[in-house]
Amino acid sequence: MTKAIIEWIPLSQGGRRQPPLGIGHPAYSTVVRFLDEPWPPVDTAWSLVVEKAESLGTDFKWIARVFFLVPEAPQESLQIGRGFELYEGNKRVAIGEICSND
Numbered sequence: 001m002t003k004a005i006i007e008w009i010p011l012s013q014g015g016r017r018q019p020p021l022g023i024g025h026p027a028y029s030t031v032v033r034f035l036d037e038p039w040p041p042v043d044t045a046w047s048l049v050v051e052k053a054e055s056l057g058t059d060f061k062w063i064a065r066v067f068f069l070v071p072e073a074p075q076e077s078l079q080i081g082r083g084f085e086l087y088e089g090n091k092r093v094a095i096g097e098i099c100s101n102d
Contacts, residue, residue, distance in 0.1 A: 001065055002078045006050060006086075006096040008060040015093045019059055022052025029069050030093070035083040046073045048086065063099070 009015025020028040032048035033039050047069040054063050068075065078098055086094040 001100075001102045002067060002098060003053065003100045003102070004050075004064055004066045004084075004096045004098050005056070006062045006064050006066075006094050008062075008094045009092060010060060014091065016088075019062070019094075020050075022050060022062065022064060026069065027051040031087045033085045033087060034077060035085065046070075046077075048084070050086070064096075066096075066098070 008019040011017045022028055026049045028050045029047045030050075031045050033041075033045075049067050049069050050062075051065040052062050053065055055061065056063060066078065068078075078101065080098050080101055082098045084096050084098075085092050086096065
């Protein structure tokens with residue numbers, strides 16, 4: 001199971017009015033951009049599923065289980081320490097970092 005620390009960007013900074021619930025099936029899914037890769041993507045953009053595990057002192061900071069929406073996505077991309085951003089359309093709504101691969 002891969003986990004990440006995710007910080008949702010508040011509306012006042014161009015992000016979301018509130019974070020998604022992060023529960024259900026799928027909990028939440030949107031386009032991911034890894035910070036060490038070109039943007040916009042050359043070939044394919046991948047969607048990351050985010051399932052809230054716990055809040056870290058605020059509703060806008062979570063530890064979450066993360067995985068790709070489709071199995072053919074580059075699973076090796078989910079490496080500890082790798083930073084990413086989540087996008088809804090062309091709006092950046094969260095930043096995150098992979099923190100464990102159990």
